[in-house]
Amino acid sequence: MDFHRSELASAMPGGVPDAMTVPVIRRLVRMRGTDTASPRCIALDGEIGVEVRCTIYDSRPSPCRDFAPYAPIGIGEDACDRARARHGLKPL
Template sequence: MSTNTCLSCGACCAAFRVSFDVSELESEGGCVPDGLADRENATLARLRGTDYARPRCVALIGEIGREVRCGIYRERPGPCREFAPLAEIGHFADACNRARARHGLPPLPVDRD
């Protein structure tokens, strides 16, 4: 069984702004807890903490590069669901490695068959 690198990384959760459609908020029929998001405008919301010069999602629990988990994994918004682990999807690999570099973590190998 392979180890999920994301469970010891978390760099993406502390590197990018996470904006999503307001329909994903609980108050609008979605799953994302309203208390963990701010509305940007009538159609967009963002996860709290991801909007700073040194972003860190408020739902991220643990120490980046050691052991992390998402406190709202089952309720996370679409952009978080789409940012799959490197092993699963190649086009996010560069973004993943940029996030890792921001936190002093080495890049992960990318299989680009």
């Protein structure tokens, strides 16, 4: 998951911890663990399908903030459903 460097803690108070990212290109960084064959964000804690949480929820990057913005009103997110299916979980 890539996002602009301006979202890092080194660039703004409350930003994403720099140590949890790797550089992609000059202006982009990526959350560690999200570019592997079995992607798992370094900030994800717990067991998928049982209970998980984001350890940096309050400082998560914009792609996470934008993910499934309409879920609270019952509108699904295809990317979320695909991710859940990879782990044998039903769509929300």
